[in-house]
Amino acid sequence: MKKILSLFSATVLLLGLIVFSIQDVQARFSGGHSSSSSHSSSSHSYSGSSHSSSWSSHSSSYSSSSSSTGNISLVTFIILIIVVLFIIWIIYKNQPKTMIIRNPNNRFDESQLTIFKQHDANFSRIVFLDFVHLLYVKYYSYYGKKEFSYLTPYLSDSVKKDNMLDLLIGKQVIIIDEIVTNSVRLYSMSSTDTEEVIGVEIESNYSIHPAFYTQDTGKQHSRYVRTERWFFQRNKGLLSPAPETMQALSCPACGAAAHFTDTGECDSCRTVIIKGQQQWYVRDRFVLDQTLLNTGDLVSYSEEQGTNLPSLKSPTLVQEIAGFEKQRVIVWSDYWLTFKQQIVENYFLALNAAWTNHDLTKVRHLVSDRLYEANSFWMALYKQHQWNNRLDDLKIQDVSLIKIELDTYYETITVRIFASCFDYTEDNDHKIIAGSNKKRRAYTEYWTFARRAGVEKTENNFNINSCPQCGASADKMGQAAICDYCGSKISTGNFSWVLFLITQDENYLG
Amino acid sequence: MKKFTDADFQTQLGNVIAELEQASQIEIVVLIKQRSANYDDVPMGLAANLSLLTFSILFFIEMGIDDYIIYFATLAAFGLGLLIALALPFVQRLLVGKKRKLRNVEIMARALFQKGGLHHTSTQVGTLIYISLLEKMAYIVSDRGAQMAIPEQQWQIITSNLNNIFKTKNPPESLLKELTKCKETFKQYIPALENNINELPNDLRIDL
Ligand SMILES: [Zn+2]
Numbered sequence: 001m002k003k004i005l006s007l008f009s010a011t012v013l014l015l016g017l018i019v020f021s022i023q024d025v026q027a028r029f030s031g032g033h034s035s036s037s038s039h040s041s042s043s044h045s046y047s048g049s050s051h052s053s054s055w056s057s058h059s060s061s062y063s064s065s066s067s068s069t070g071n072i073s074l075v076t077f078i079i080l081i082i083v084v085l086f087i088i089w090i091i092y093k094n095q096p097k098t099m100i101i102r103n104p105n106n107r108f109d110e111s112q113l114t115i116f117k118q119h120d121a122n123f124s125r126i127v128f129l130d131f132v133h134l135l136y137v138k139y140y141s142y143y144g145k146k147e148f149s150y151l152t153p154y155l156s157d158s159v160k161k162d163n164m165l166d167l168l169i170g171k172q173v174i175i176i177d178e179i180v181t182n183s184v185r186l187y188s189m190s191s192t193d194t195e196e197v198i199g200v201e202i203e204s205n206y207s208i209h210p211a212f213y214t215q216d217t218g219k220q221h222s223r224y225v226r227t228e229r230w231f232f233q234r235n236k237g238l239l240s241p242a243p244e245t246m247q248a249l250s251c252p253a254c255g256a257a258a259h260f261t262d263t264g265e266c267d268s269c270r271t272v273i274i275k276g277q278q279q280w281y282v283r284d285r286f287v288l289d290q291t292l293l294n295t296g297d298l299v300s301y302s303e304e305q306g307t308n309l310p311s312l313k314s315p316t317l318v319q320e321i322a323g324f325e326k327q328r329v330i331v332w333s334d335y336w337l338t339f340k341q342q343i344v345e346n347y348f349l350a351l352n353a354a355w356t357n358h359d360l361t362k363v364r365h366l367v368s369d370r371l372y373e374a375n376s377f378w379m380a381l382y383k384q385h386q387w388n389n390r391l392d393d394l395k396i397q398d399v400s401l402i403k404i405e406l407d408t409y410y411e412t413i414t415v416r417i418f419a420s421c422f423d424y425t426e427d428n429d430h431k432i433i434a435g436s437n438k439k440r441r442a443y444t445e446y447w448t449f450a451r452r453a454g455v456e457k458t459e460n461n462f463n464i465n466s467c468p469q470c471g472a473s474a475d476k477m478g479q480a481a482i483c484d485y486c487g488s489k490i491s492t493g494n495f496s497w498v499l500f501l502i503t504q505d506e507n508y509l510g
Numbered sequence: 511m512k513k514f515t516d517a518d519f520q521t522q523l524g525n526v527i528a529e530l531e532q533a534s535q536i537e538i539v540v541l542i543k544q545r546s547a548n549y550d551d552v553p554m555g556l557a558a559n560l561s562l563l564t565f566s567i568l569f570f571i572e573m574g575i576d577d578y579i580i581y582f583a584t585l586a587a588f589g590l591g592l593l594i595a596l597a598l599p600f601v602q603r604l605l606v607g608k609k610r611k612l613r614n615v616e617i618m619a620r621a622l623f624q625k626g627g628l629h630h631t632s633t634q635v636g637t638l639i640y641i642s643l644l645e646k647m648a649y650i651v652s653d654r655g656a657q658m659a660i661p662e663q664q665w666q667i668i669t670s671n672l673n674n675i676f677k678t679k680n681p682p683e684s685l686l687k688e689l690t691k692c693k694e695t696f697k698q699y700i701p702a703l704e705n706n707i708n709e710l711p712n713d714l715r716i717d718l
Pocket residue numbers: 251252253254255256258266267268269270271
């Protein structure tokens with residue numbers, strides 16, 4: 001701003017000087033007309049000042065055409081100013097802005113997954129990402145503790161030892177807790193003759209306390225957001241284990257939850273586990289970014305960025321629909337209508353109502369564990385600041401199908417939901433801190449629903465308020481989404497659709 | 511009164527840093543620079559403004575002033591403005607907005623951190639304390655390990671204390687005092703281990 005101002009003044013000055021010298025010519029040119037001027041020499045400066053005196057006094061003498069010279073120079077002056085402003089505008093318009101040039105192939109190439117599944121028919125994105133999430137959370141929760149040896153078969157030697165964590169956790173400088181993953185997504189898939197590698201990008205946030213943290217020094221904690229890339233490796237030609245095994249993080253040989261020695265010998269079956277022989281292990285991890293979580297961002301409402309972006313429909317959507325029709329023996333158009341109403345719209349309204357009412361217990365069974373954890377965390381954060389985020393008069397404008405993914409264990413359907421509501425955040429005294437309860441905010445989100453393959457319940461008689469397994473009221477699901485009446489774990493999608501992922505439109509990459 | 515450039519001060523500063531690093535695992539590098547940016551446009555801007563002002567006054571007053579006087583007075587005002595802003599740093603400090611100064615100091619601090627390789631300690635505890643004299647600002651860049659080891663509130667207190675040294679009569683002396691105070695904080699949160707190897711040279715010279 002300062003720069004523009006000084007540049008502007010400098011140019012105006014220059015302009016003034018130019019006008020000044022030009023006036024010489026003009027005065028001569030119109031000298032005959034302005035006979036009133038008593039100064040015959042140096043009339044330019046005089047006529048200029050006389051003109052301006054009438055101008056600045058705002059008297060009507062200006063219109064009395066005391067000097068046509070004044071008029072002409074004034075017009076020239078204004079025109080020149082406009083020209084200069086225009087030039088300045090052109091210069092500043094073309095100022096380079098920060099440009100981010102990224103490899104366009106950097107977004108995950110879905111065809112890699114298709115190729116991958118040809119070798120490993122049991123591979124399931126959902127199961128794998130859950131496995132990553134579990135390992136990630138346990139890595140940080142167990143680091144420096146005895147339990148860390150549970151993870152030995154899953155970590156390479158370099159990942160097992162982190163100098164910074166050794167100092168901070170090992171030497172009891174800090175405690176890391178409340179780890180929440182915001183997103184876990186596939187980043188790359190590649191293979192050599194002998195190995196397969198999957199890269200994953202993980203965005204999480206977590207709390208840090210000084211190790212001598214006590215209730216008295218309770219304020220001393222900071223929350224960080226961090227992005228990491230983890231690379232998983234295994235030998236080529238393996239078949240992925242069943243979801244239950246993937247979720248157990250147990251001994252790949254005997255299946256027991258066991259401690260391992262440093263050389264990787266299982267405490268239970270005495271097998272020395274060779275990494276990558278049966279299961280994925282973390283070969284490398286890179287921290288891309290670590291910043292302080294700015295809670296102020298929660299209540300700073302920026303314009304919706306991606307609302308008008310085109311929907312990133314899967315390029316092979318037609319085949320995906322055909323595959324789904326075949327697997328489920330249904331007619332897609334009929335199925336879609338039911339799915340849209342019974343699942344998408346119902347879930348969307350119920351989950352948002354739960355969010356607005358600060359009570360996720362009623363919808364616990366509708367979401368995956370990871371999503372529940374993340375949302376509980378954000379809700380607690382709002383509560384801590386005594387902020388109430390309300391989504392009033394929520395209306396769904398449209399739901400469009402984006403992608404269907406089928407694998408041995410799961411079927412997932414991703415949709416884009418177009419909705420609008422009065423989105424605002426108020427404090428406990430109902431004072432609005434951010435957003436508006438007068439201006440409707442339109443937005444879109446990508447929602448991914450998952451269900452265990454082969455579940456034969458029809459969506460028609462589905463009721464979001466009851467347990468999909470036993471039909472009892474879904475009021476006793478607890479934190480873990482285990483129905484108190486029948487003991488079934490619901491949030492794995494074993495009995496009905498579970499909301500697995502919410503992605504903001506500007507972040508959705510397909 | 512001490513100066514930042516005094517050899518005596520620099521020895522003392524070196525000693526304080528050595529003490530700091532003996533007490534804590536944090537690795538400190540202190541860098542003091544005359545300025546974080548050139549602000550070339552400030553003298554020009556001041557000159558242009560002064561000159562325009564002079565010109566306007568002479569042009570618009572009703573007395574008949576000789577053309578030559580208007581012309582040369584305008585030029586003289588330009589020269590005067592240029593001279594004042596070039597010769598007197600405090601004029602630059604006053605004329606540059608706080609936001610811009612802060613931004614330049616931050617950019618310089620981060621660049622020095624990278625160029626100086628402060629992120630190359632194995633435990634990621636490198637910390638740069640950067641003092642920019644013209645702007646009268648201090649900025650701390652700490653690596654991930656150091657960032658996490660010491661709570662954010664403490665970092666903020668340290669930063670604001672360091673910024674306040676410029677409000678005292680003897681900033682170099684105050685800097686030494688504040689750094690000595692840091693020692694207690696660092697020691698409390700991340701005390702030194704037995705074999706504390708200093709991975710970063712204390713007298714780092716970085717040219718950008
Ligand atoms: Zn075993």
